[in-house]
Amino acid sequence: MSETVRADDPQQVVRLVAEFTARSGREEEVARLLLALADDVRREPGCLEFATHRVVAPPASIDIAHGPAPIGARFIVTEAYRDEAAFAAHLAAPYGATFNAALGPLIVEDGSVLTFLARD
DSSP, rough: OOOOOOOTTTTTTTTEEEEEEBTTTOOOHHHHHHHHHHHHHHHHTEEEEEEEOOOOOOOOSSOOOOOOSSSEEEEEEEEESSSSHHHHHHHHHHHHHHHHHHHHHGGGSSSSSSEEOOOO
């Protein structure tokens, strides 16, 4: 008898953060590309989360040191996929390759910087 794995089992879920920095003057173009990609990715059956963020300044009322990320130009995407197979399917999706090809000339890095995460 095989064991049933819950869709949100922390032992199976692939979690990551993707980060990249838009070249000066290309921020809105990057934002549009990212929002279009998000629509496709969120429809993937194995996608649990695909949340896009742009780094902004802290509220004026909060006295906090600014981080190293360029405000307004730095994008962060938090992602979670049901398991490794779902993440592999995400990577194989044709719209991902189209997005990466369009994104390449618009960002400072050679590509998205990926950081994989594990829940404690």
